[in-house]
Amino acid sequence: MTASVEETAVRHYETVIGIETHLELATASKMFCACPSTFGAEPNTQVCPVCLGEPGSLPVTNSRAVEYAVRIGLALNCRIAERSQFHRKNYFYPDMPKNYQISQYDEPLCVGGWLDVDVDGEPRRIGITRVHLEEDTGKSLHVGATGRIHGADYSLVDYNRAGIPLVEIVSEPDMRSAEEARAYAEELRAVLATLGVSDVKLEEGSMRFDVNISIRPVGHAEFGTKVELKNLNSLRSLYRAVGYEAERQRRVLADGGRLTQETRHWDEGHGRTEPMRSKEYATDYRYFPEPDLVPIEALPAWVEEVRQTLPVLPAERRRALADATGLGAKEVGWLSRDPEVLAYFEQVVAGAGGKAPRDPKVVATWVMGELQHSLREFEHVMADNPVGPERLGELLDLVAAGTVSATAAKDVLAELFTTEAAPTTVVERKGLAQISDASALTAVVDRVVADNPDLVAKYRGGKQGVLGNLVGQVMRETKGRANPKLVTDLLRRRLD
Amino acid sequence: MSPAGTDLTELPAHALADLYARGEASAVEATGAHLERIRTTDDVLHAFLTVADEQALADARAVDAARARGEPLGPLAGVPLALKDVLVTKGLRTTAGSKILEEFRPPYDATVVERLRRAGVVVLGKTNMDEFAMGSSTENSGFGTTRNPWDPDRVPGGSSGGSAAAVAAGQATLGIGTDTGGSIRQPAALCGIVGIKPTYGLVSRYGLIAFASSLDQVGPLAREVRDAALLLEAVAGHDPMDSTSIADAPTDFTSHLDRGVAGMRIGVVKEMFPEGGAEPGVLARVREAVDRLERLGARVEECSLPSFEYALSAYYLIAPAEASSNLARYDGVRWGLRIKDPTDVVDMMQRTRQAGFGAEVKRRIMLGTYALSAGYYDAYYGQAQKARTLVLREFQAAFERFDLLAGPTSPTVAFPIGARVDDPLAMYLSDVFTIPVNLAGNAAVTVPAGLVDGLPVGLQLIAPVLGEATMLRAAYAFEQDRGVVERPGVSRGEVRS
Numbered sequence: 001m002t003a004s005v006e007e008t009a010v011r012h013y014e015t016v017i018g019i020e021t022h023l024e025l026a027t028a029s030k031m032f033c034a035c036p037s038t039f040g041a042e043p044n045t046q047v048c049p050v051c052l053g054e055p056g057s058l059p060v061t062n063s064r065a066v067e068y069a070v071r072i073g074l075a076l077n078c079r080i081a082e083r084s085q086f087h088r089k090n091y092f093y094p095d096m097p098k099n100y101q102i103s104q105y106d107e108p109l110c111v112g113g114w115l116d117v118d119v120d121g122e123p124r125r126i127g128i129t130r131v132h133l134e135e136d137t138g139k140s141l142h143v144g145a146t147g148r149i150h151g152a153d154y155s156l157v158d159y160n161r162a163g164i165p166l167v168e169i170v171s172e173p174d175m176r177s178a179e180e181a182r183a184y185a186e187e188l189r190a191v192l193a194t195l196g197v198s199d200v201k202l203e204e205g206s207m208r209f210d211v212n213i214s215i216r217p218v219g220h221a222e223f224g225t226k227v228e229l230k231n232l233n234s235l236r237s238l239y240r241a242v243g244y245e246a247e248r249q250r251r252v253l254a255d256g257g258r259l260t261q262e263t264r265h266w267d268e269g270h271g272r273t274e275p276m277r278s279k280e281y282a283t284d285y286r287y288f289p290e291p292d293l294v295p296i297e298a299l300p301a302w303v304e305e306v307r308q309t310l311p312v313l314p315a316e317r318r319r320a321l322a323d324a325t326g327l328g329a330k331e332v333g334w335l336s337r338d339p340e341v342l343a344y345f346e347q348v349v350a351g352a353g354g355k356a357p358r359d360p361k362v363v364a365t366w367v368m369g370e371l372q373h374s375l376r377e378f379e380h381v382m383a384d385n386p387v388g389p390e391r392l393g394e395l396l397d398l399v400a401a402g403t404v405s406a407t408a409a410k411d412v413l414a415e416l417f418t419t420e421a422a423p424t425t426v427v428e429r430k431g432l433a434q435i436s437d438a439s440a441l442t443a444v445v446d447r448v449v450a451d452n453p454d455l456v457a458k459y460r461g462g463k464q465g466v467l468g469n470l471v472g473q474v475m476r477e478t479k480g481r482a483n484p485k486l487v488t489d490l491l492r493r494r495l496d
Numbered sequence: 497m498s499p500a501g502t503d504l505t506e507l508p509a510h511a512l513a514d515l516y517a518r519g520e521a522s523a524v525e526a527t528g529a530h531l532e533r534i535r536t537t538d539d540v541l542h543a544f545l546t547v548a549d550e551q552a553l554a555d556a557r558a559v560d561a562a563r564a565r566g567e568p569l570g571p572l573a574g575v576p577l578a579l580k581d582v583l584v585t586k587g588l589r590t591t592a593g594s595k596i597l598e599e600f601r602p603p604y605d606a607t608v609v610e611r612l613r614r615a616g617v618v619v620l621g622k623t624n625m626d627e628f629a630m631g632s633s634t635e636n637s638g639f640g641t642t643r644n645p646w647d648p649d650r651v652p653g654g655s656s657g658g659s660a661a662a663v664a665a666g667q668a669t670l671g672i673g674t675d676t677g678g679s680i681r682q683p684a685a686l687c688g689i690v691g692i693k694p695t696y697g698l699v700s701r702y703g704l705i706a707f708a709s710s711l712d713q714v715g716p717l718a719r720e721v722r723d724a725a726l727l728l729e730a731v732a733g734h735d736p737m738d739s740t741s742i743a744d745a746p747t748d749f750t751s752h753l754d755r756g757v758a759g760m761r762i763g764v765v766k767e768m769f770p771e772g773g774a775e776p777g778v779l780a781r782v783r784e785a786v787d788r789l790e791r792l793g794a795r796v797e798e799c800s801l802p803s804f805e806y807a808l809s810a811y812y813l814i815a816p817a818e819a820s821s822n823l824a825r826y827d828g829v830r831w832g833l834r835i836k837d838p839t840d841v842v843d844m845m846q847r848t849r850q851a852g853f854g855a856e857v858k859r860r861i862m863l864g865t866y867a868l869s870a871g872y873y874d875a876y877y878g879q880a881q882k883a884r885t886l887v888l889r890e891f892q893a894a895f896e897r898f899d900l901l902a903g904p905t906s907p908t909v910a911f912p913i914g915a916r917v918d919d920p921l922a923m924y925l926s927d928v929f930t931i932p933v934n935l936a937g938n939a940a941v942t943v944p945a946g947l948v949d950g951l952p953v954g955l956q957l958i959a960p961v962l963g964e965a966t967m968l969r970a971a972y973a974f975e976q977d978r979g980v981v982e983r984p985g986v987s988r989g990e991v992r993s
Contacts, residue, residue, distance in 0.1 A: 049602075049603060049604050052830065053825045053830075054584075054602065054603065054604070054831070055584060055590070055592070055597070055600070055602065055705040055706075055825070055831075056583070056584040056602070056606055056702065056703040056704055056705045056706070057604075057702070057703070058701060058702050058737060058738050058739065059739070060736065060737060060738075060739050061739065088821050090820075090821050090824060090868070092824065092827065092842075092845060094827070094829045094841055094845075097825065097830065098824065098825045099824035099825050099827060100821050100824055152840075152841075155841065157829070283870075284869055284870045286820075286821070286865065286868035286869060286870075286873075287868075288817060288818075288821070288868055288873075288877060291708075291709035291710035291740075291818055292706075292709050292739060292740065293739050293740075294739050294740060
């Protein structure tokens with residue numbers, strides 16, 4: 001028996017991954033002019049001489065964008081350069097108004113940090129090479145068979161996006177698997193969402209990933225031939241693309257082939273990467289210092305001020321959450337993934353002023369389970385969740401007090417999606433209140449005992465396990481409203 | 497209304513303002529007289545690319561009406577001006593002397609243009625220039641050469657040759673030019689007028705179509721120092737739209753104009769009097785000028801700035817490098833020329849640029865692209881930046897000893913049209929004495945210093961950063977003491993074709 005290609009390859013090569021993240025900042029105006037930076041306006045309505053690169057126009061740096069980039073740098077444990085510089089990156093492309101992009105080159109704003117991520121419960125530290133500022137380009141629409149610039153019948157350009165502030169976050173090549181790449185991207189997104197510097201919407205392109213990936217024999221220090229992956233519009237495509245590409249590279253080498261340094265496009269539909277036309281990417285950008293802008297000065301005192309305004313970051317929040325709730329890493333990780341979910345969870349636990357906090361484990365079970373189920377069923381997301389934390393809290397209180405059974409509570413929750421009524425009202429209106437009155441249940445218990453002589457005989461013969469069957473029948477008879485504990489007690493008393 | 501026999505086109509701005517104030521002439525009359533002068537002389541001179549006569553007369557009427565209502569007006573209200581076609585004017589064709597922008601109508605006004613309008617200055621039209629300000633003769637214009645009013649067979653200098661010729665010929669009282677390596681001072685010297693290259697950052701570049709962003713500066717042209725100083729006051733000052741604009745710079749250049757040069761320390765730059773590197777007649781006029789300043793009480797001493805030797809080479813790497821990037825936006829996608837029936841976008845960009853740019857512009861784009869290329873950056877652009885720093889340091893050291901430096905503006909008088917078009921290096925040498933100031937970012941002025949064989953020579957006075965007031969004081973003292981104001985033949989109606 002010889003090992004399969006895959007087995008051989010997996011044993012001998014490791015994957016090396018670095019990620020460049022582009023993030024549109026949520027500043028009110030663009031990077032170098034006063035145009036609004038909102039998404040989705042009619043094409044070419046959010047433009048001015050500056051972002052259109054009209055002859056004679058000049059850029060002026062948006063100081064809020066600098067502040068946001070510094071926030072990101074500080075959150076990623078970077079050193080903030082006291083003096084940094086914009087450069088021009090020169091290449092011709094029709095959606096770039098000036099045919100150069102104002103970016104940063106060898107004097108970036110933030111350098112040398114890290115991000116701690118959790119990969120299936122294992123901590124990993126991913127290095128951050130740099131964080132720098134630049135301007136976004138416009139958007140081209142190529143009309144024709146290919147949908148790409150080559151072979152298009154004609155092209156239209158929308159410059160609304162041109163000049164939107166972008167931050168580029170470059171990681172060290174510290175990731176070794178698709179799981180690590182996804183964990184990094186996910187943690188980075190959580191940090192950026194917490195900082196409030198961007199709306200981090202992958203589907204709208206406000207957060208985009210370019211992945212550099214290579215493989216090398218295990219134990220080698222030298223990097224293999226690097227491939228850059230583009231068009232990764234979701235965490236799912238990032239994960240799939242990295243997995244596919246690493247495997248493709250292993251196969252090429254296993255087949256005795258050679259890898260070429262290239263840029264490849266992720267085809268989500270076919271689940272594969274494809275080479276891009278090399279013509280679309282120039283190699284010599286002829287960087288030189290942007291003479292129209294003065295250097296960015298980030299004085300230490302100001303940087304300290306910014307640091308003081310940083311919110312509690314996800315990792316620290318997760319630690320605090322675990323300590324405060326006793327929840328396991330998995331639950332904590334799940335709840336903290338989305339700041340909206342986390343805030344919701346915390347509000348349900350905290351409850352109304354003056355009351356004792358609710359049991360975090362119970363709340364977590366409901367928020368992660370039944371609430372998500374209902375959200376999907378009613379086609380809602382957390383952002384437009386019609387069941388506020390007060391109403392869910394109230395419902396959980398009814399369960400805890402025995403007023404409503406857990407089973408019935410699920411129906412109440414579903415009902416809350418279509419009404420604005422309070423849980424108590426729903427319970428009353430639907431007659432779902434739990435029956436905890438023994439006299440109300442005696443008749444049903446008697447009937448079930450009378451109808452099941454065989455089971456009764458078995459129980460009395462020592463088979464205690466059949467009791468559950470009898471309890472279930474009583475619950476069914478009462479449409480789930482009977483207090484199961486009370487039913488058990490009543491049955492025992494009746495049979496013993 | 498104007499006093500009998502007064503030719504309004506020969507008066508300086510401050511004299512026009514006096515006539516307006518006394519009600520002896522109107523802005524409409526002065527504007528009309530200048531438009532008439534343009535009509536009778538511009539077939540030969542070709543100083544203007546666009547004459548905005550209707551707009552100019554409307555603006556002049558508005559100034560006269562404001563005056564009639566008793567509104568407070570600045571010293572240049574109603575004064576006619578020639579604007580270099582490199583500053584954008586809303587709705588008014590702006591070409592930068594290039595076929596690629598032949599029909600370009602900008603959507604906004606340059607800050608300088610806004611300030612001129614606010615001051616009530618009447619813009620007569622847009623003047624000819626070397627394409628994208630690259631040149632020293634206006635022969636690189638996409639729309640024909642401007643001729644020198646002193647001798648129509650000779651160049652007016654460049655790149656602001658249109659504005660300089662217009663002011664020299666009385667087509668306009670004032671002119672606005674731009675100076676990247678000498679493009680105000682050299683044509684002013686060759687046309688026998690005053691031209692100021694202000695400190696980098698004193699005048700806003702917003703709306704100035706860029707040639708080399710770190711060197712470009714807007715400045716005034718006039719027949720007299722006082723007029724140039726008044727015009728500088730009108731356009732100078734911080735602009736939030738230009739990040740390189742200086743905050744809190746002084747903007748009073750006229751209050752102390754007549755305080756003389758007594759006690760002023762003036763260094764005569766040895767490197768600006770090179771054996772065989774400049775015409776003897778030019779050097780003789782400039783030496784006489786320096787002697788005059790000494791007689792007026794200045795303490796004159798020779799000084800040396802050895803790095804001047806590297807300035808020209810450094811400039812011809814830095815300026816083209818920036819230009820290669822600045823001119824990338826002319827690709828047929830958004831405005832200006834677009835060639836017909838392109839096969840694809842690359843073809844459209846390539847053929848548009850091939851058709852739209854002239855030879856000198858292409859030469860500099862190639863030079864600059866090369867200088868910035870991977871593997872050559874350090875040897876060319878990087879090295880040039882070091883030379884630039886050296887020039888700056890030498891200037892700083894010199895200004896610890898001197899208030900001003902002096903030398904010729906141009907190594908030659910106006911040269912014949914066509915004499916240098918086939919020899920780019922000879923053309924580049926026209927700016928050998930002006931370029932160091934652009935590299936260092938400080939200020940300089942050229943002031944008429946007499947004639948050689950009937951052609952004007954300019955004295956260049958160089959000041960430290962923001963030293964304009966002192967510099968203009970010396971220029972004014974020199975001009976007033978010299979007294980005579982030579983005028984070109986064209987202003988006496990002697991136009992040959």
